[in-house]
Amino acid sequence: MSECYGHEPVMAVQVADLMVTDREGVYLDATLGMGGHARAVLERLGPKGRLVGLDWDPEMAAHARRNLADFGSRVTVIESNFANLDEALRREGIESVSGALFDLGVSSLHFDKPSRGFSIRHDGPLDMRINPSNPLTAAAIINQWPYEQIEHLIRVVGERWSTRISRAIVQKREKKPIETTGELARIIENAVPVRGLKTHPATRTFLAVRVAVNYEFDNLTRGMQKVSSFIRPGGRMGVITFHSLEDRIVKETFRLKIKLGDWNPVTRKPAVPSDEETAANRRARSAKLRVIEKVEEGK
Ligand SMILES: C[S@@+](CC[C@H](N)C(=O)[O-])C[C@H]1O[C@@H](n2cnc3c(N)ncnc32)[C@H](O)[C@@H]1O
Missing domain, CATH: 3.40.50.150 (Vaccinia Virus protein VP39)
Incomplete structure (x- = not known):
């Protein structure tokens, strides 16, 4: 990407x-x-x-x-x-x-520094802001946006499992806020079939959220x-x-x-x-x- x-x-x-x-x-x-x-x-x-x-x-x-x-x-x-x-x-x-x-x-x-929150593989806060003074963070999208808006965001980047992923996010956040990139990656891994995938199952979701955070x-x-x-x-x-x-x-x-x-x-x-x-x-x-x-x- x-x-x-x-x-x-x-x-x-x-x-x-x-x-x-x-x-x-x-x-x-x-x-x-x-x-x-x-x-x-x-x-x-x-x-x-x-x-x-x-x-x-x-x-x-x-x-x-x-x-x-x-x-x-x-x-x-x-x-x-x-x-x-x-x-x-x-x-x-x-x-x-x-x-x-x-x-x-x-x-x-950006990917190599976990504290910036872009990486699927390195655990860090759900941030993804290119400019740290940007008011919108990935955590705000994942924890506060309505289900329909998250599903649409993920669907438009071509994620075929957008419904499953969004449902899993909403179910998890009802119990406690999703705070790190690692947590989000695991929720997605557990929500979709992963066999045969060439990239990490969370790749498209991470891209969609990053694009939204940074307009x-x-x-x-x-x-x-x-x-x-x-x-x-x-x-x-x-x-x-x-x-x-x-x-x-x-x-x-x-x-x-x-x-x-x-x-x-x-x-x-x-x-x-x-x-x-x-x-x-x-x-x-x-x-x-x-x-x-x-x-x-x-x-
Ligand atoms: C793919 S890298 C560029 C690499 C660069 N061409 C080089 O040779 O190292 C993209 C860069 O654009 C910056 N960036 C992303 N969106 C931007 C924006 N809206 N305005 C200015 N810079 C932006 C990022 O912070 C990042 O450093």
Whole structure:
């Protein structure tokens, strides 16, 4: 699902190849993470080329700041939700960019740190907030949302056992609140047939809850819309998705922009990782990169 693991950015060479059209331009990395894609882009730029990067998670912004320190003043790291990228860019006095990348989801560090509550395998509090000041937590959804709302949330990510899982959650929480990721994972394991499954039976439920906690689809829609007016003619927007729901949002948004005539496709079919990359990083398997380019006047 949506993940960046270790320090290995997904499809870094393709990203740099497809995104950089002006070596002296200003680029936006809307999801800095550990800064791997930002580095790949910066290494393609000339001495005047710059990158502005956002991460909603203050901890990740701090990692990126450290990891990209060798680029000095050519990099600006901002802690911000990309849904508010217009305000973040304007505060920096940036009116336009030559390209913008969104690498969706959360990072390996989020999964590896049990206290953040993203992991099925490491027990931690049911949290899942990318930004810890977000008022909504996974615990609030699991313990307070009505049965129908939980069932719908899980069903729309394609979980075929949504009824069984939601019933099991509601039965358990009547006795005592469900407080940890481990408890939730066990409730799901006991509620559904697990034989023959390639992934953990709680994978889709965890994804659904994470997406809801962080308003991921809403942020994505707003981020792509807002960045459109900042990208210069000839500049590009690229989005890496990791599951079909977010990919559908990107595909439909790009299709509409192309139809309206302001943008051209760069990737007619989404770019995917090489066999070599998927063999080395099995989590890159589901990655898809879509890129469009803003039409230049008179062309
Ligand atoms: C898949 S990782 C990005 C990895 C990065 N490209 C790299 O090379 O290391 C996604 C990152 O986006 C951040 N993120 C998720 N939603 C965000 C949002 N709405 N606004 C800004 N950052 C967000 C996460 O905190 C995470 O660090």
